[in-house]
Amino acid sequence: MIQKHELPILEYDSNSEEVIRPNHGAEQLKLPEKCVYAFLGDAVDDYAFEAEATVAETFETITRNYPVYIVKQDGMEFCLCAAPLGAPAAAQLMDFLISCGCKKIISTGSCGVLTDLAENEFLIPVKALRDEGTSYHYLPASRYIELNKNIRDAIEHTLLVQNSPFQECVTWTTDGFFRETRDMV
Structure with missing residues (x-):
């Protein structure tokens, strides 16, 4: 239910039914429950390459495409993804990760x-x-x-x-x- 406010930025809708689903175009994608969402620039791609990670999907934005990696290490499988700078872009990509199965997400960066x-x-x-x-x-x-x-x-x-x-x-x-x-x- 929407809580109206004089200032639109302070309005909040407790209904979570979105108009456009975060996983549109990737409805069948199932990512690991654990995810590292890192604000570390090229270090994410470098680590993924060294770990021989596979690309499960590429999240496309108007400015850059973000590979969503699956890393298998020490008998564990986890998702790895570079986080874009800026709350709107970072939230958009995180919504995608969650909608595709990530539940335990740790974000890190410098x-x-x-x-x-x-x-x-x-x-x-x-x-x-x-x-x-x-x-x-x-x-x-x-x-x-x-x-x-x-x-x-x-x-x-x-x-x-x-x-x-x-x-x-x-x-x-x-x-x-x-x-x-x-x-x-």
């Missing part, structure tokens, strides 16, 4: 920070300020979104076992990176 941080330290977002429009199509309006605590705990446990340095952080989502003023940041 980022900049506003404070000094040791090189190669992992950041685990605990919450994000919602400063873009895409997330408002998926959840009712709110200032922040919090990462599920069970997921955070699993990520932290994995990093502790691997003896990898990490810290929790608060981040923000933005569609106007170069429009962020000092006061907005």
Whole structure:
């Protein structure tokens, strides 16, 4: 049911029946349940090549085509896909992955920070300020979104076992990176 608002960006429809299905054109595609959705540029394709991954499908966009890889490693099969920059494009491709069977998706990438941080330290977002429009199509309006605590705990446990340095952080989502003023940041 749609919740109307004076500002269209704050309207939310709890009905999830979409007009165009995310898997249109690939209705028969069945991807593995586990997926790595990485903001790592060419490193994704390089890793897929080294791992002798197969291309299950190619997600076509007007600017670039994104291979959706299947990797078989250590007796496990998982999906691997490069994530496009920008919430609308990233959400569109993620919707496709989910509609084709991916259920356990971890997203990873590199980022900049506003404070000094040791090189190669992992950041685990605990919450994000919602400063873009895409997330408002998926959840009712709110200032922040919090990462599920069970997921955070699993990520932290994995990093502790691997003896990898990490810290929790608060981040923000933005569609106007170069429009962020000092006061907005």
